[in-house]
Amino acid sequence: MFASGDVRYAVVENIVVILDLRANEYVMLDAQSSKIWQQLLANGASSKDHEIFARECTDRGYLRFDPPATSAYPRRLRTRHVPLVLYALYALRDATRALAQRGFALSYRRYASLEKPRSPQIPGARRLAKVERAFRFAENFFEHPSAPNDCLSRSLALYQLLIYAGFSPEHRIGVRLHPFRAHAWVVCSGHPIGDSPGNVQQYAAIAVL
Numbered sequence: 001m002f003a004s005g006d007v008r009y010a011v012v013e014n015i016v017v018i019l020d021l022r023a024n025e026y027v028m029l030d031a032q033s034s035k036i037w038q039q040l041l042a043n044g045a046s047s048k049d050h051e052i053f054a055r056e057c058t059d060r061g062y063l064r065f066d067p068p069a070t071s072a073y074p075r076r077l078r079t080r081h082v083p084l085v086l087y088a089l090y091a092l093r094d095a096t097r098a099l100a101q102r103g104f105a106l107s108y109r110r111y112a113s114l115e116k117p118r119s120p121q122i123p124g125a126r127r128l129a130k131v132e133r134a135f136r137f138a139e140n141f142f143e144h145p146s147a148p149n150d151c152l153s154r155s156l157a158l159y160q161l162l163i164y165a166g167f168s169p170e171h172r173i174g175v176r177l178h179p180f181r182a183h184a185w186v187v188c189s190g191h192p193i194g195d196s197p198g199n200v201q202q203y204a205a206i207a208v209l
Contacts (some may be wrong), residue, residue, distance in 0.1 A: 001040045001054060004061050005068030006105050008207035010175065011038065017175050018062060019182075019206050021105035026175065026182060027062075074115035077164050084131060087164055088138035091157040096145060099153055111156050112209050116168040131165045132194055155184040158194050159209065162186065169193065174203025182206075 003009060008019040016034040018027040029037060036053045040063065045051045057063040082090070098107040135158055144150035155171060162169040169188040175181070183203050185195045192200045 001044055001063050001065060002067050003041065004064050007062050008173070009037075010204050010206040012175060012177055012204045015177065017177075017204075017206060019173065019175075020062070021108050022061065022103075024104040026180070028177075028180065075110070075113040076115045077160070082164075084134035084161070084165060085138050088135045088157070088161050089142060091160045091164075092138060092142045092144075092153070095153045095157040095160070099156075100145070104152075107156070108207075111159065111171065114160065114163055114209075116163055117166050127165075128167075128188060128193060131162060131167075135161055135194060152184045154194070155186050158186045162188060162193065171209040172200075172203075172205045173207040174200070174205045176202050176204065 006021045008021070010017055011034070014031065014034060016029040016037045018029070019025075020027060033053065036050055037057070039046065040050060040054055040057075045054050054063060058065070095107075098110060102110070139154075144153060152173075159169055159171040167188055169186050171184070171186055173182065173184045175183075181203075183200070185200050186193045187200075191197075
């Protein structure tokens with residue numbers, strides 16, 4: 001079996017945590033269900049209990065019997081030159097509007113389709129610092145409607161800005177269990193950008209672009 005295209009999941013402390021993009025919610029399975037979930041994905045249903053659990057997951061849209069379709073058409077950012085601060089403002093507005101109008105699932109697919117540079121710049125500290133400064137400066141002129149819980153829109157905007165600036169970043173969504181909390185951030189060359197290493201290391205990645 002396969003995880004649905006609208007589902008991301010991670011095993012955190014032997015517990016399966018599911019991110020349902022369509023419902024914009026997290027589901028945490030119990031220990032037994034977590035074991036069955038992993039067995040289904042590895043080997044398929046091998047008992048009646050497995051079949052019942054698999055049917056429940058397919059009915060909820062978490063699992064499917066065939067591989068989910070992948071995006072065949074990457075979205076390329078416009079290459080015309082715009083100052084980093086202005087593009088950061090555009091990216092912030094674009095991410096906020098997309099999440100409000102299209103919802104989590106469609107917006108996430110849209111950002112997943114962004115084409116990264118084929119020959120990305122070597123992420124030198126000076127160049128990355130320039131991009132980060134531009135982003136932070138732009139935030140002074142943008143009001144996040146969901147602040148302070150705005151890590152998703154902020155990180156998607158920063159992810160887009162870094163691609164525009166010629167880098168090949170990763171966008172990550174992670175979770176922790178005790179207490180349960182989710183967070184979104186951006187990584188470039190293994191280092192968090194616009195976030196602290198001490199903060200992001202608390203979270204296990206559940207979705208990566």
